[in-house]
Amino acid sequence: MKKVTYFPGCSAHGTSEEFDLTVKMVMKTLDVEMEEIPDWNCCGATSAHTMNESLAYALPLRNLVLAEKLSNDTMTIPCASCYQRLKATKVHMDEDPELAKKINTAVVGEGSYEGRVAVKSMLQYCYEDIGLEAIREKVTSPVSGMKLACYYGCLLTRPKAITRFDSPEYPMSMDKIVEALGAKAMPFDFKTECCGASFSISDTDVVLQLSGKILEMAKESGAHAIVVACPLCQSNLDMRQHDIEKKYKVKYDLPVFYLTQLMAMAFGFPKEKMMFGKHIIPVDSALAHIGEVIEEPKKPVKGKKAVQAESEVE
Amino acid sequence: MARVGVFVCFCGANIADFVDVPTVVEEAKKIREVKFAVDYKYMCSDPGQQMIRDAIVQYRLTSIVVAACSPRMHEKTFRKALSDAGMNPYLLEVANIREHSSWVHQKDKKAATEKAGDLVRMAVAKSIANEQLHEISVPVTKRALVIGGGIAGIQAALDIADAHIPVTLVERSPSIGGRMAQLDETFPTLDCSQCILTPKMVDVASHPYIELIPYSEVIELNGYVGNYKAKIRKKASYVNFKTCTGCGTCWQKCPVKVPNEYNMGIDKRKAIYTPFPQAVPNKPVIDAEHCTYLLKGKCGICAKFCEKGSIDFKMQDEVIEREIGAVVVATGYDLWDATPYEEYGVGRYKDIINSLEFERMVSANGPTGGLPIRPSDGKVPKTVVFIKCVGSRDKAKGIEFCSKICCMYTAKHAILLHHKVHDSRAYIFYMDIRAAGKGYEEFVNRAQVETGAVYLRGRVSKIYQKGEKLMVRGEDGQLGREVEVEADLVVLATAIIPYKTNPALAQLLGISYDKYGYLSEAHPKLRPVETAKAGIFLAGCTQAPKDIPDTVAQASACAAKVCGLFAGDTMKKDPMISTVNNEFCSGCQNCVQVCPYQAIVTEEIPLGHGAREMRTVAKINEGVCQGCGSCVAVCRSMAINLAGFTDPQIINEIVAI
Numbered sequence: 001m002k003k004v005t006y007f008p009g010c011s012a013h014g015t016s017e018e019f020d021l022t023v024k025m026v027m028k029t030l031d032v033e034m035e036e037i038p039d040w041n042c043c044g045a046t047s048a049h050t051m052n053e054s055l056a057y058a059l060p061l062r063n064l065v066l067a068e069k070l071s072n073d074t075m076t077i078p079c080a081s082c083y084q085r086l087k088a089t090k091v092h093m094d095e096d097p098e099l100a101k102k103i104n105t106a107v108v109g110e111g112s113y114e115g116r117v118a119v120k121s122m123l124q125y126c127y128e129d130i131g132l133e134a135i136r137e138k139v140t141s142p143v144s145g146m147k148l149a150c151y152y153g154c155l156l157t158r159p160k161a162i163t164r165f166d167s168p169e170y171p172m173s174m175d176k177i178v179e180a181l182g183a184k185a186m187p188f189d190f191k192t193e194c195c196g197a198s199f200s201i202s203d204t205d206v207v208l209q210l211s212g213k214i215l216e217m218a219k220e221s222g223a224h225a226i227v228v229a230c231p232l233c234q235s236n237l238d239m240r241q242h243d244i245e246k247k248y249k250v251k252y253d254l255p256v257f258y259l260t261q262l263m264a265m266a267f268g269f270p271k272e273k274m275m276f277g278k279h280i281i282p283v284d285s286a287l288a289h290i291g292e293v294i295e296e297p298k299k300p301v302k303g304k305k306a307v308q309a310e311s312e313v314e
Numbered sequence: 315m316a317r318v319g320v321f322v323c324f325c326g327a328n329i330a331d332f333v334d335v336p337t338v339v340e341e342a343k344k345i346r347e348v349k350f351a352v353d354y355k356y357m358c359s360d361p362g363q364q365m366i367r368d369a370i371v372q373y374r375l376t377s378i379v380v381a382a383c384s385p386r387m388h389e390k391t392f393r394k395a396l397s398d399a400g401m402n403p404y405l406l407e408v409a410n411i412r413e414h415s416s417w418v419h420q421k422d423k424k425a426a427t428e429k430a431g432d433l434v435r436m437a438v439a440k441s442i443a444n445e446q447l448h449e450i451s452v453p454v455t456k457r458a459l460v461i462g463g464g465i466a467g468i469q470a471a472l473d474i475a476d477a478h479i480p481v482t483l484v485e486r487s488p489s490i491g492g493r494m495a496q497l498d499e500t501f502p503t504l505d506c507s508q509c510i511l512t513p514k515m516v517d518v519a520s521h522p523y524i525e526l527i528p529y530s531e532v533i534e535l536n537g538y539v540g541n542y543k544a545k546i547r548k549k550a551s552y553v554n555f556k557t558c559t560g561c562g563t564c565w566q567k568c569p570v571k572v573p574n575e576y577n578m579g580i581d582k583r584k585a586i587y588t589p590f591p592q593a594v595p596n597k598p599v600i601d602a603e604h605c606t607y608l609l610k611g612k613c614g615i616c617a618k619f620c621e622k623g624s625i626d627f628k629m630q631d632e633v634i635e636r637e638i639g640a641v642v643v644a645t646g647y648d649l650w651d652a653t654p655y656e657e658y659g660v661g662r663y664k665d666i667i668n669s670l671e672f673e674r675m676v677s678a679n680g681p682t683g684g685l686p687i688r689p690s691d692g693k694v695p696k697t698v699v700f701i702k703c704v705g706s707r708d709k710a711k712g713i714e715f716c717s718k719i720c721c722m723y724t725a726k727h728a729i730l731l732h733h734k735v736h737d738s739r740a741y742i743f744y745m746d747i748r749a750a751g752k753g754y755e756e757f758v759n760r761a762q763v764e765t766g767a768v769y770l771r772g773r774v775s776k777i778y779q780k781g782e783k784l785m786v787r788g789e790d791g792q793l794g795r796e797v798e799v800e801a802d803l804v805v806l807a808t809a810i811i812p813y814k815t816n817p818a819l820a821q822l823l824g825i826s827y828d829k830y831g832y833l834s835e836a837h838p839k840l841r842p843v844e845t846a847k848a849g850i851f852l853a854g855c856t857q858a859p860k861d862i863p864d865t866v867a868q869a870s871a872c873a874a875k876v877c878g879l880f881a882g883d884t885m886k887k888d889p890m891i892s893t894v895n896n897e898f899c900s901g902c903q904n905c906v907q908v909c910p911y912q913a914i915v916t917e918e919i920p921l922g923h924g925a926r927e928m929r930t931v932a933k934i935n936e937g938v939c940q941g942c943g944s945c946v947a948v949c950r951s952m953a954i955n956l957a958g959f960t961d962p963q964i965i966n967e968i969v970a971i
Binding site: 167168169170187189190193217220 | 657662778
């Protein structure tokens with residue numbers, strides 16, 4: 001059995017409870033024991049790192065130092081923002097000795113940072129440490145028939161200098177995981193486009209415009225639903241969808257799943273346990289596609305000329 | 315008693331601002347042997363040189379010290395001044411008080427002045443022990459090797475050959491012509507590339523002084539300027555060029571289809587092929603990687619149909635040697651692979667092509683008969699977006715330089731698109747329009763006015779597919795807003811990079827190259843054609859991105875350099891070379907091992923006067939020796955002496971400080 005340190009972040013204990021819940025279900029199935037960092041604190045996302053650089057590093061650093069007290073060598077984080085802050089702090093601490101010296105003093109009561117623990121997003125942990133093969137093995141009720149648009153948002157693979165995982169522009173790791181679950185990942189150009197989350201409260205119109213474009217392109221791709229691995233992505237695309245539909249006079253009806261919800265379903269957990277009731281856009285229309293056969297476009301038959309040429313060779 | 319003259323240069327402000335020149339002169343005057351010392355603003359100028367010439371006569375000087383810039387800069391200039399005054403030029407010493415003092419000690423004028431004084435004292439002491447030396451003559455092999463048969467190589471070969479100097483032109487592909495043969499029309503006059511190039515190609519093939527070796531590569535170069543030996547590997551063509559008439563039956567019958575490099579892979583060629591109909595030589599070769607017979611031993615259709623029996627499947631690669639005196643490198647360019655632009659979907663969308671692919675499409679002899687099409691569905695595009703600086707000027711993607719020609723050929727592409735598809739419109743995203751050249755700005759204006767091409771200043775941030783269209787999202791920097799263009803086709807003006815084998819070639823030639831693989835010129839301004847290795851010259855995009863006029867000019871400059879090199883029957887060479895004193899040489903051969911130029915061999919000499927027994931001593935080839943002094947340093951018995959840097963000279967220098 002694998003062991004991994006878990007940093008849930010504030011949203012997992014609030015708005016994205018269903019993410020936290022399904023992560024735990026999935027990890028249990030995959031024989032991974034999760035050990036939550038005792039007495040973890042805020043990662044400093046959004047407010048701290050726009051206001052005060054030292055604080056923006058000091059807050060995540062305390063979590064990194066606490067994580068080193070556990071015996072695991074990897075930490076996994078479901079929230080993309082938390083992941084981003086912790087990973088950025090780790091990279092800067094590891095590679096900028098001047099900064100490391102300065103920030104280390106902030107956590108002096110907790111011990112000092114060694115850089116022993118790898119920081120990975122939930123997506124990265126599933127893709128790299130668990131692997132597609134292990135995931136595929138646990139699938140008992142594949143979600144085949146579903147066409148899905150995987151939306152990574154801005155933080156899971158960006159900036160590349162920090163995340164060092166997958167492509168910053170056209171990542172494929174989530175696509176490959178949902179395919180391992182039996183679903184079809186649709187080619188989707190807006191998988192890393194901005195959803196406007198930072199303006200969620202201050203300028204909602206921007207969010208409607210940007211998230212609207214993502215929904216439009218997801219619909220265009222032929223997807224039945226969107227898959228995310230970030231609480232903020234989920235809330236923006238799900239919660240704002242009715243407002244977007246109202247503003248642009250369109251109908252998208254695209255449920256927004258957490259990746260782990262679909263994994264848990266494919267691993268055989270009943271859908272009643274997924275807390276789908278928390279979703280604004282009902283998920284049933286998308287789930288109804290499970291079991292459908294997706295017709296692949298026919299591959300072009302070899303032209304007459306090519307066949308002739310081959311026979312000539314013989 | 316030695317009579318030394320010291321001449322201290324201000325070098326404008328370069329030296330005078332940081333070294334107190336009059337003090338240096340006063341210090342020099344204190345030296346016993348110095349009979350004359352003076353300063354001047356520009357010692358290298360004619361009045362400066364005249365001061366030297368006059369002083370030599372007036373003060374009966376026996377050696378000269380010039381305290382100025384690096385000897386690499388003006389040693390030759392001052393040596394000439396000495397010989398003009400009737401003095402042996404090697405009685406000159408240069409004290410480098412610019413690079414070695416004023417430039418590097420700008421914060422401490424006092425110390426810089428002291429150091430300059432020391433350098434002058436050393437040079438004076440050394441010059442006292444200078445001996446009269448005389449230039450060495452080395453025989454020259456009057457044949458040039460041109461590597462690369464694009465327009466640069468063609469022009470260089472023709473110009474050299476026109477001076478009745480034999481040229482060996484080596485081309486890696488089956489035909490000469492290079493990139494220019496792939497172009498449709500050329501800026502800024504829109505004359506047809508083939509029409510101006512193919513006659514030159516024919517001239518190369520028929521020129522009595524040019525030996526054309528196609529489908530070959532240079533694999534070794536030994537020797538030194540004027541006396542190189544090159545090994546050339548002729549790749550097996552499996553076709554006997556002597557009997558082949560180029561009738562074309564073989565490639566019509568060949569059943570194997572391979573992506574056509576000449577057409578940038580848009581259509582297919584056969585496994586036996588000539589790159590294009592106007593190829594020179596117009597003889598096919600068999601592509602061994604794809605030929606069914608060579609891979610599996612089956613087929614052989616070409617051999618069956620060849621009336622002349624020219625197909626020879628047993629042909630092997632052949633290595634030939636040529637003795638040559640000079641080399642012109644003209645290996646050309648490649649387009650950078652834009653795959654790192656993931657935000658553009660390069661590689662995912664068929665309808666994003668690069669500029670050479672577009673060039674082939676609009677070319678009259680191209681795979682689409684001169685009509686641009688969308689690779690995805692073969693439809694003629696109405697809205698075409700051109701994106702400039704893809705890769706170029708983009709540090710994040712790894713290339714910092716400007717590719718120089720993209721602004722011009724993109725303007726040309728806009729015009730060509732308009733000529734081929736009248737109801738089309740070009741949108742051009744650009745960073746700056748760099749149209750410096752004769753008639754270039756006018757040409758860009760023409761593209762804008764005549765074709766209605768929309769120039770949008772800004773970068774493209776994303777390309778995505780919406781239905782059949784490619785949505786190109788970018789910035790219109792002049793209006794300060796985001797724009798989206800619904801495009802049928804997107805053409806990327808990707809960066810110009812040197813051919814991928816350039817570093818390997820540079821290593822085998824012994825010349826240097828930069829981090830991108832461009833071959834380095836000897837001086838970026840004053841010696842843009844030469845390399846640091848004597849007798850090797852650069853033409854065209856192998857040195858930096860260039861358009862056709864610049865390439866041709868540089869190629870002709872190469873030819874002038876080669877002709878100059880071959881002007882006499884022998885070549886003059888500096889006498890600063892090593893000599894072995896056989897009396898002292900123990901034959902240990904340490905020097906043979908350290909010599910970086912393979913200039914030292916061994917010879918057998920009688921053990922004593924009239925003795926029959928022999929012993930081994932080192933022997934230095936004066937043509938090859940570059941005077942680096944490595945052998946002097948390792949010689950245990952102090953048997954080797956480097957002229958111009960003898961032990962008394964060096965010891966004098968040390969004693970002086």
